[in-house]
Amino acid sequence: MKRPALFNQSLEKGFAVLQAFGAERPSMNLPEIASAVGITKSTAQRLAFTLEALGYLRKDPQTKRFSLAPKSLGFAYRYLLASPLVERANPYLLELNQKIRETVNLSEPEDLEMVFAARFPSPTHSIVHMPVGRRLPMFCTASGRAYMSALSNAEVRAILDGSDRIKYTPTTKTDVEKLMALVLEARENGYAWANQEYYRGDLNIAVPLLDVSGRPIAAINISVSSSRWTLEAFREKGAPMLIEAARKISTSPPSRSALAPFHRGYGISDPVRSRHSKTT
Structure with a gap:
């Protein structure tokens, strides 16, 4: 489906990364994020880094796996x-x-x-x-x-x-x-x-x-x-x-x-x- 000219695909992918986490995937590494969202590993890396820097993801320093951070609850709370x-x-x-x-x-x-x-x-x-x-x-x-x-x-x-x-x-x-x-x-x-x-x-x-x-x-x-x-x-x-x-x-x-x-x-x-x- 063709997206409108104002549609921001980067933002769409960022939300898709957040939505990919759940009971079946509580944590993911970069290849798993890329596979779950349908993006390249390099795109997954940029998005995960940005979301971690913003506080919506956290990264385990030993396993290098990402998971949702408490800040992600803010979307629901604000709603x-x-x-x-x-x-x-x-x-x-x-x-x-x-x-x-x-x-x-x-x-x-x-x-x-x-x-x-x-x-x-x-x-x-x-x-x-x-x-x-x-x-x-x-x-x-x-x-x-x-x-x-x-x-x-x-x-x-x-x-x-x-x-x-x-x-x-x-x-x-x-x-x-x-x-x-x-x-x-x-x-x-x-x-x-x-x-x-x-x-x-x-x-x-x-x-x-x-x-x-x-x-x-x-x-x-x-x-x-x-x-x-x-x-x-x-x-x-x-x-x-x-x-x-x-x-x-x-x-x-x-x-x-x-x-x-x-x-x-x-x-x-x-x-x-x-x-x-x-x-x-």
């Missing part, structure tokens, strides 16, 4: 710090978490996945550790289906057709027509659900968040354990609470006192911020 949606949603997500005493999340779309941008774990139970930044497929998660429920049918089908519909658990739905039916059901009911489709034992329901034009921009969800809830009881109790939380996020800017704990946690000295934006 959370600067996101009007996360700031606006946080007090209401915490309120919902305290009411239902289960895990509450906010996730945003990225390509064919939903990315966790805020998370309030259950104070008593946890099915699996799900850090902010974790990505899950749209097709088999309540958040993804909730997000898709506010899209056109053509957009939904394009997402489903483009997804690698892996059967992660025995209950994962992979048939496109059955998935379309679940999205249409979510559109009608105002919320989506998923029954242990990515993790065994994990039940979740979700509601979309819309912008002022009615387009979906995110989803909020509640996650519970199937050992403590039936899907029917969970949907009956959780869905109205989740829909109400979404309504508050969309229509009611949180008070200064509600935001204060989050501002202190983020190190924001001035509690008054003018960037509250309505999402519907």
Whole structure:
């Protein structure tokens, strides 16, 4: 694909180097970086040297292997710090978490996945550790289906057709027509659900968040354990609470006192911020 004239390929390669590190490649030497990113060893050397000098990579003096440095976390931190949606949603997500005493999340779309941008774990139970930044497929998660429920049918089908519909658990739905039916059901009911489709034992329901034009921009969800809830009881109790939380996020800017704990946690000295934006 031809890039626009203003596109900076060197910057693209620099980000590609950072993104090449992960659970499968926690550290790499220069040939491994070059292979992972698809660049020459000399380019890998220049990029790795620059990223190390900037503090985003560190190099083991004995093995000469590179790994991500703590400074790389700054990108995620700055996103959370600067996101009007996360700031606006946080007090209401915490309120919902305290009411239902289960895990509450906010996730945003990225390509064919939903990315966790805020998370309030259950104070008593946890099915699996799900850090902010974790990505899950749209097709088999309540958040993804909730997000898709506010899209056109053509957009939904394009997402489903483009997804690698892996059967992660025995209950994962992979048939496109059955998935379309679940999205249409979510559109009608105002919320989506998923029954242990990515993790065994994990039940979740979700509601979309819309912008002022009615387009979906995110989803909020509640996650519970199937050992403590039936899907029917969970949907009956959780869905109205989740829909109400979404309504508050969309229509009611949180008070200064509600935001204060989050501002202190983020190190924001001035509690008054003018960037509250309505999402519907």
